């Protein structure tokens with residue numbers, strides 16, 4: 001049996017680079033030769049043993065080890081089951097992070113991204129991820145071809161940007177709106193490009209890391225606020241006749257970001273949560289109801305947005321340059337995880353086999 005290198009998740013802080021068999025295929029399955037796989041914030045949280053993934057007890061565990069991690073993956077088809085339709089060897093593919101069960105109420109109603117099984121690639125033992133030389137795609141996986149012209153970096157960015165596009169869609173932006181994106185990592189920056197396509201009145205980006213603010217300044221938006229030295233609420237009230245913004249995207253996943261969003265929105269404004277917090281947060285909930293009659297919306301995964309993201313990257317309407325800051329070989333996965341977590345200049349960090 002032929003072997004491949006893979007990073008296998010066993011337990012919190014127990015990930016091992018191993019030689020494992022290259023998966024064999026059954027009905028409906030596709031084998032990819034991996035070109036690259038991004039590290040998601042969720043991969044870092046899982047590595048450190050966050051309760052969201054490992055649960056308070058074994059029965060409440062989201063992760064089913066042993067599993068090969070990584071869902072921001074791309075690769076080329078090297079083999080597939082005879083009954084696979086619509087693809088051929090050599091196709092360059094990305095796959096959606098969630099693999100629908102096709103049986104629950106959400107799947108049956110076409111809202112598969114809220115599938116009750118919530119099976120995300122790289123977290124279940126039957127869904128191998130991209131931190132390996134080869135990837136077996138499940139028969140229910142939602143696969144998309146990307147153009148040959150795409151770089152590995154561009155293909156790796158499809159998944160995170162697709163999540164950002166769903167959040168943008170959730171906001172139902174109007175042309176009169178002042179829109180704020182709070183948190184300018186790879187997803188937040190791509191969201192600036194996608195928000196621009198709605199031609200709103202103003203677009204404002206917020207972050208505190210110098211390199212992110214520098215990149216944001218090249219996106220042709222109306223204002224970039226550095227919260228390490230500026231008060232975002234005061235700045236935005238100043239730009240909106242004291243009213244506040246119409247739409248706030250919380251992309252940072254920080255308590256400060258959530259509070260800032262509630263404080264800076266105008267009455268009847270729309271707050272969209274896409275960032276994932278490390279745990280519970282606190283905020284003045286009165287602002288939502290009695291205070292301002294806000295619309296508060298959540299955004300989960302990517303919801304039918306892959307084809308539009310692929311088109312947006314292909315046409316250049318969604319920029320991807322500078323969004324991948326680091327690339328490491330699988331052998332150096334520890335350095336890669338470290339950079340994703342701790343390097344102040346990190347945007348998206350990618351692992352290549």
Ligand SMILES: [Zn+2]
Nearest residue numbers: 040041072160
């Ligand atoms: Zn992700």
Ligand SMILES: [Zn+2]
Nearest residue numbers: 101104107115
């Ligand atoms: Zn389902």
